[in-house]
Structure formats: C-alpha cells, structure tokens
Amino acid sequence: MVLPGPGVIRLDPQSTTGAFEPPVQPPPFPLPCRRFSTGSPQETRPTQTNLEVRRQAVGVPVEQAALHGVPFAFGAPFAFFSLRDIPISMATILVLNCGSSTIKFQLLDMPAGRRLLKGAIEKIGQQESKGRISYDASLEPFRRFSSPQEEHPSSKGSPPSLEESLPAISYADAFDWLFAHLPPTLPLDAIGHRVVHGGPYFNQTVRITQEVVEHIQACSSLAPLHNPIQLEGIRLCKTHHGEIPQFASFDTAFHRDKPEVHRIFALPRQLCTQFGYEKYGFHGASHRYVARRAAALLQRPLEELRLISCHLGGGSSITAIHRGKALDTTATYGTCTGMPMGSRSGDIDVAVILDLILQQGYSPQEVSDILYNQSGLFGISGISSDMAELERLEQAGHEGAHLAREYYVYMIKKFIGAFAALLEGVDAIIFTGGIGEKDHDIRERVCRSLGWLGARIDLTKNRGAQGETPISTTDSRVTLLVIPTDEELEIALEITEALENI
Structure with a gap:
C-alpha cells in the first residue's frame, strides 16, 4: 500500500477500515501504562480496555506495522494496521543486552516502538570504561546527569546526550550508574534481557522465575561467554527493582520450530535424547526483526x-x-x-579437537579456551x-x-x-x-x-x-x-x- 505522503491511517472506531490523514502531533509524554509492583490496586496505573481502544481513532507508525509484515513503500512513514493487531496496553520497557565488558540498553515506549533513550557502558573493569546515553528530546525535563559538564549540548536536530568516564567500574556499579540515569519520573513496566542460549526449554519470550533462572544456568556451558553474565544482569536488576517483572528473550527461540531433520545430529539417538544434543541456532531476535523489515x-x-x-x-x-x-x-x-x-572458531573438524585432547595432551578446558577465545x-x-x-x-x-x-x-x-x-x-x-x-x-x-x-x-x-x-x-x-x-x-x-x- 503506497501512501500519498506523511501521515497516518485513521481507523474507523466502529470497524477495522481506515482513511489517510496528514501528520498529527505525538501524544504528550509520558504515556499511561501499567505499573507492576506488589500488585495492589493503588500501585497500578490506568489500563485501557479493548473497548476503549476500539472507540478511539488510532494512527499506527510504520515501524510497528512493518514488524508485523504490513507492506509499505520505501520511505512511507505510516501504514495500515488492523485494530485487532494493536496491543491494548502501553508499556515502558527497559531492554538490556549484557556482555562481559559491555552493557547495551534501550528504554522503549511500546507498542509504538518509540526509543526514549539508548546507551551503553563500555570496557567495564578497564581504566578506559565510560557510559554514554542519548535521550529522546521529549525526555529532556527528566534527565539526570552526574555533573553538568558531562552533558553534551545537542546540535540542532540531534538528541541530547550524556557521556561520562567511569574508570575501572565494576559490573555492579555499572548497573547503579544505569539506573541512576533513567528518567526518575517515568515508571518502568518491565525489564527485558537478551539471553543467548535457552536450550530445549524455551520457544518464546518468558517471564523470569527461579525455574527460568535454573534453566538458563543449565545452558551456560553451551554459551559460556554469554549466559553467565546475562544471569548476573538479571540478578542485579532484581536487586535494584525486584518489584518490576523481568523477561528473557532467547536467541535460540526463533529456531525451535525448524524441521526435525534440520535439528538433529548424526549421533546415536539415545545420546541426543539423554543429553539434549541438537542444532539450536542463535541471533533469533535479529533474524526475526530483519525478516519482518525485509517483507x-x-x-x-x-x-x-x-x-x-x-x-x-x-x-x-x-x-x-x-x-x-x-x-x-x-x-x-x-x-x-x-x-x-x-575469537571463536566456527565450524571445525571434530578430529582436530580429538587429536588435541587424545594425542597432543591438551585438557578439555584448554581446548575450550582455544575454540572460544583464541580462534x-x-x-x-x-x-x-x-x-x-x-x-x-x-x-x-x-x-x-x-x-x-x-x-x-x-x-x-x-x-x-x-x-x-x-x-x-x-x-x-x-x-x-x-x-x-x-x-x-x-x-x-x-x-x-x-x-x-x-x-x-x-x-x-x-x-x-x-x-x-x-x-x-x-x-x-x-x-x-x-x-x-x-x-x-x-x-x-x-x-x-x-x-x-x-
């Protein structure tokens, strides 16, 4: 569907049809959304009902529509989107991607997909460590800076930003810094974590419970550079905001529905069943996102x-x-x-690994270090x-x-x-x-x-x-x-x- 220019599809409140209208101003910040804590009614923000949403005219950004495969022209800013596909509630979600030396994070206003801030803490534990955040302009009244000189004056049209030197900062202190620089008046509805390996346990994003944590831990040997540090991120978020629900999105989940013949190894079936050997796959969120965008x-x-x-x-x-x-x-x-x-090898003949262990005298741990860190x-x-x-x-x-x-x-x-x-x-x-x-x-x-x-x-x-x-x-x-x-x-x-x- 090719639109005549910038604008939205304005939906008829009584149906799922719509007509094109020129651009409208975005709603004031912050948007109403749910707040999770102890569950008492006093601590819950108003939630729109399905009926209330259907009675409103809704303009849908193309970024949201495209993620659901709705076609649109190159450069068109908005596209048609059926009412039944619009999530009812609005939510403010902090998404974390925890690495061993870097924490990347974004605060998103959903379901519109508006990025409220984006940042990273880099080279954690090193003298060169620093934190940086770029804010949506609408967040300017809510920003916190450690000191005035650390604010970067924004040039015309660019978002306000912050960069701060954090020499030899620890992982725990990095989370202190992160939460201290979130907008103080904007409640969080959820915290999401990228988790690399979910093994056979998960085929979708799940709310984190103790059982989920145990399953992630069980898969840590398969992603030793990722799962342990992502578990640490989950733990530190719970320490800071135990009242906010946390969710895990698994790299492996997108690949769980592959045909069986594409998941198995040519090993004795009893071994594969007993030890969970199969072809899992990774970068699921990335592959899913770009596939939707390509469509x-x-x-x-x-x-x-x-x-x-x-x-x-x-x-x-x-x-x-x-x-x-x-x-x-x-x-x-x-x-x-x-x-x-x-530093990881990629595909390698298993005979090389066997030779290193059986003939050359390398221990399994030494071979693991070679494959993951020296290759x-x-x-x-x-x-x-x-x-x-x-x-x-x-x-x-x-x-x-x-x-x-x-x-x-x-x-x-x-x-x-x-x-x-x-x-x-x-x-x-x-x-x-x-x-x-x-x-x-x-x-x-x-x-x-x-x-x-x-x-x-x-x-x-x-x-x-x-x-x-x-x-x-x-x-x-x-x-x-x-x-x-x-x-x-x-x-x-x-x-x-x-x-x-x-």
Missing part, C-alpha cells in the same frame, strides 16, 4: 518469502528463513559453530579479532589480516549457496550486524560471486549504503538488502505481547 521493504507478505539473513558481527550466524520461520542456520549446538567469529579472526590473523582493524591492516599489506577476511567471505558464500539450495531459490539476501551493516568491502566480495543465483550488486549503492537500503541492481532477480538490526525493539515487542497475558 515490508519488498512490499510482500513475509509468508511468501524465501530469505537468507546474514547477521555478521562479533558473533555471526546465517539463517535460511522460509515463510517467516527459520528453516536452517549455521550456529548449532554451541556458540562457536558455523561462521568464524572474532576465529584472531586465530587466523594472529593479531586482532576486530574486523574494522583487520580491514585497515589488510589495506596496509598484512598477510594474516587478508587471510582472515578472505576466509570470512569464503564461509559466507559457502553458507549462502547451501541455503539457496535448501530454500529452492531466494527472494532476498539480508546483511545486518556490525560487519554486515558497515563493511561494504565484505558485502562486495560476497555478492560478486552470486551472479549464478541471479543476484547482482550495485557497487555505488553498496559503497554509499546508509540505514535500510537495497544494494542490488534494478535487474537483479535476488534483492540484496542492508538492514540495521534492532534486537532491542524486537525483544520489546515480544515482551509487550507477553505483558498482555499477565
């Missing part, structure tokens, strides 16, 4: 599309998506499989796990950096070819994640080899790609897309749905 950008229903999503970053995985569902993926049981990553781009290059740095070194003639980037491209092409065969054709290939979004040279090297598939890259578009954009030629049978991922928004949408069931 919107292509103006086609997600249920009709064959997509290959390449999430390329510090952690990388490629997923074949058929009719909106994961069909197969590169990362399988543990987080060091599939694509080579910063991948770092292992091949011998100098760095950072792809941007490897690009600079390659241009300067560093042989190891060149070999690492070439191997990375080789593996992407290998998996795209395999998944194209599995999907029996491809409608679009998506590049996302830090490397997928920013490294035009990697995209060019990959796509130049895909002519046999009907994919043709436009070199000018590719080198100038910013934000969501096609980088294929007009005659390309396969659309090549760069789509910045927004895992936090995807997680917030999942939590919004879960809140409705509480």
Whole structure:
C-alpha cells in the first residue's frame, strides 16, 4: 500500500477500515501504562480496555506495522494496521543486552516502538570504561546527569546526550550508574534481557522465575561467554527493582520450530535424547526483526518469502528463513559453530579437537579456551579479532589480516549457496550486524560471486549504503538488502505481547 505522503491511517472506531490523514502531533509524554509492583490496586496505573481502544481513532507508525509484515513503500512513514493487531496496553520497557565488558540498553515506549533513550557502558573493569546515553528530546525535563559538564549540548536536530568516564567500574556499579540515569519520573513496566542460549526449554519470550533462572544456568556451558553474565544482569536488576517483572528473550527461540531433520545430529539417538544434543541456532531476535523489515521493504507478505539473513558481527550466524520461520542456520549446538567469529572458531573438524585432547595432551578446558577465545579472526590473523582493524591492516599489506577476511567471505558464500539450495531459490539476501551493516568491502566480495543465483550488486549503492537500503541492481532477480538490526525493539515487542497475558 503506497501512501500519498506523511501521515497516518485513521481507523474507523466502529470497524477495522481506515482513511489517510496528514501528520498529527505525538501524544504528550509520558504515556499511561501499567505499573507492576506488589500488585495492589493503588500501585497500578490506568489500563485501557479493548473497548476503549476500539472507540478511539488510532494512527499506527510504520515501524510497528512493518514488524508485523504490513507492506509499505520505501520511505512511507505510516501504514495500515488492523485494530485487532494493536496491543491494548502501553508499556515502558527497559531492554538490556549484557556482555562481559559491555552493557547495551534501550528504554522503549511500546507498542509504538518509540526509543526514549539508548546507551551503553563500555570496557567495564578497564581504566578506559565510560557510559554514554542519548535521550529522546521529549525526555529532556527528566534527565539526570552526574555533573553538568558531562552533558553534551545537542546540535540542532540531534538528541541530547550524556557521556561520562567511569574508570575501572565494576559490573555492579555499572548497573547503579544505569539506573541512576533513567528518567526518575517515568515508571518502568518491565525489564527485558537478551539471553543467548535457552536450550530445549524455551520457544518464546518468558517471564523470569527461579525455574527460568535454573534453566538458563543449565545452558551456560553451551554459551559460556554469554549466559553467565546475562544471569548476573538479571540478578542485579532484581536487586535494584525486584518489584518490576523481568523477561528473557532467547536467541535460540526463533529456531525451535525448524524441521526435525534440520535439528538433529548424526549421533546415536539415545545420546541426543539423554543429553539434549541438537542444532539450536542463535541471533533469533535479529533474524526475526530483519525478516519482518525485509517483507515490508519488498512490499510482500513475509509468508511468501524465501530469505537468507546474514547477521555478521562479533558473533555471526546465517539463517535460511522460509515463510517467516527459520528453516536452517549455521550456529548449532554451541556458540562457536558455523561462521568464524572474532575469537571463536566456527565450524571445525571434530578430529582436530580429538587429536588435541587424545594425542597432543591438551585438557578439555584448554581446548575450550582455544575454540572460544583464541580462534576465529584472531586465530587466523594472529593479531586482532576486530574486523574494522583487520580491514585497515589488510589495506596496509598484512598477510594474516587478508587471510582472515578472505576466509570470512569464503564461509559466507559457502553458507549462502547451501541455503539457496535448501530454500529452492531466494527472494532476498539480508546483511545486518556490525560487519554486515558497515563493511561494504565484505558485502562486495560476497555478492560478486552470486551472479549464478541471479543476484547482482550495485557497487555505488553498496559503497554509499546508509540505514535500510537495497544494494542490488534494478535487474537483479535476488534483492540484496542492508538492514540495521534492532534486537532491542524486537525483544520489546515480544515482551509487550507477553505483558498482555499477565
């Protein structure tokens, strides 16, 4: 559906039809939403009923509609959205992505998907550690700064921001800083956590209970760089705000509905059943988000599309998506499989691992450290796990950096070819994640080899790609897309749905 210009579809209160209207001013901040604490009526903010929503005219932002696969034109700011698809309640959700040395966070107004603030605390435990936040302009009256000089005066049209040096800050103190800089008058409805591995236990976002914590702990050996620190984030949030419900969104959940033949290993079935060995998959929120965005950008229903999503970053995985569902993926049981990553090996012949242990005298823990911390781009290059740095070194003639980037491209092409065969054709290939979004040279090297598939890259578009954009030629049978991922928004949408069931 192509709209005549900026504006909204104004819905008829008595039906699910609507008509186009020009832009309207956003509602005043903050929006009413539920507050969870002890559960007493006095501590609960007003909630709109289904009838009340149906009696109101609702303008729906395209970001929300597109996430549900509603087609719209490139650049169109709003799209039609059925009343029955609009979540009833509004909620303010804090989404956290906890890493070993970095905490990324966003505060989102849902279901509109409005980002109230976005920030990160980086290099935790190091002298160079710092915290930074950018605020929505409407939040300006509610900001807290540690000291006036730490406020960055915003240039015209840019959001106000904060950056503060936090030398050698601990993980617990980082959470103190985070919560101290949230808008003090804006109650939180929920806190969401990205959790990398949910094993066989979870196929959707769930409210965190003690049982959920125990299941996450049980999967920690499969994601040793992620699950333990994400559990620490859950614990610290509970310490700060035990009255606010917390939710876990699992990277593995998107992949739980893969066909059985794509989930199993060729091992004795008794062993697989006894120990839970199967191909799980990762980066689920990212793959789901960019798939929905691709459908919107292509103006086609997600249920009709064959997509290959390449999430390329510090952690990388490629997923074949058929009719909106994961069909197969590169990362399988543990987080060091599939694509080579910063310091993780990716796929490797198991005989090498057996030889290291049985013949060369390495302990299982030493081999684990090699696979997770000494391999991948770092292992091949011998100098760095950072792809941007490897690009600079390659241009300067560093042989190891060149070999690492070439191997990375080789593996992407290998998996795209395999998944194209599995999907029996491809409608679009998506590049996302830090490397997928920013490294035009990697995209060019990959796509130049895909002519046999009907994919043709436009070199000018590719080198100038910013934000969501096609980088294929007009005659390309396969659309090549760069789509910045927004895992936090995807997680917030999942939590919004879960809140409705509480």
